[in-house]
Amino acid sequence: MGRGPSIEGRKNAEDAKRAKVFTKLIREITVATRAGVPDPSSNPRLRAAVDKALSANMTKDTIERAIKRGSGADGGAAMEELRYEGYGPGGIALIIDCFTDNQTRTVADVRAVLNKNGGNLGTTNSVAFQFTRCGELVFATGGDEAKEEKVLEAALDAGADDVINENGESTVICAPENFESVQHALIEAGLHAEHAGVTMRPNNRVAVTPENVEALQTLIDKLDALDDVSEVSHNAALPAGVDA
Structure with missing residues (x-):
């Protein structure tokens, strides 16, 4: 054994x-x-x-x-913020946000991961129009209607735009400029998010064929593993229980 x-x-x-x-x-x-x-x-x-x-x-x-x-007090190399757009298996749209001190290295690493895992790098604004920048807070409610109602009530009172209940989670959506105030209000209500931040949220989700789910998950995991990559956003509608 x-x-x-x-x-x-x-x-x-x-x-x-x-x-x-x-x-x-x-x-x-x-x-x-x-x-x-x-x-x-x-x-x-x-x-x-x-x-x-x-x-x-x-x-x-x-x-x-x-x-x-x-602040530049230690004379370190300047970090810059970069955004790459591309496609994953099945034509899934990807936005790859990075923080880097070497743009040449970062684009080469991102392109290599995409090319080796069924994706490809797109041009600027090739997929960005399919996403909206917004505040997002995700709560594990497990389909409990009482918990969902508590999140809904607190979120709307705090000025959130929408609350979406699916797959055992309640996702609070708000304008980026309202994120901090909404988050604070929810914490004050005794609600603590599993995930919270300002992100690029897809306007519509695209179905993924069963054979592409694992390939997409592998691609996103490999992009996330790059030190320079801070966040990967996609527009895939993944099956419940699949985290990517």
């Missing part, structure tokens, strides 16, 4: 995954600082990035160093 992964092996894998998450968060904080001011109380985008980092258990010292780097 074969042995499973050792405790040390599992810990090393978890540490590597955590380090990759931290790398992405640090880049997000750096870019948010550079785009505004190094004070989270006066820079909403930075405040959101810091909140996300704290939720991931990043230390305050690490956050402060990232802010310092973003």
Whole structure:
């Protein structure tokens, strides 16, 4: 009977995954600082990035160093924000947001992953028109009508635009400029999101054939694994239980 992964092996894998998450968060904080001011109380985008980092258990010292780097105090290489558009298996539209200090490296890495996994890189605005930038908060309600009603009531009172209940989740949609106030109101109501942020949400979902579901999931996982990639948005309507 074969042995499973050792405790040390599992810990090393978890540490590597955590380090990759931290790398992405640090880049997000750096870019948010550079785009505004190094004070989270006066820079909403930075405040959101810091909140996300704290939720991931990043230390305050690490956050402060990232802010310092973003302000140019340490002379580090300038980070920039890039967006690539493309297609996945079955013609699924993809938006790939990145933070990088080397555009040449990033586009080469993104193109290579797409080409090797049934996708291809598109031109600017080739798929962006199929998405809308909005605030999104996802709550695990498990189909419980009482929980769904609580989310709905709190969200609409807070100024959200819509609440969508599907696959055991309640997704709150709001304007990007209202995201912070809606999130705060929901937390005050005792509701804590599984996922929250300002994202590119597809205007319509496209059905994926069974043979393309796994290929699309693999492609998105490989894009997410790139250090420079901060978020991958797509317009696929995936079966319940498939996370991509």
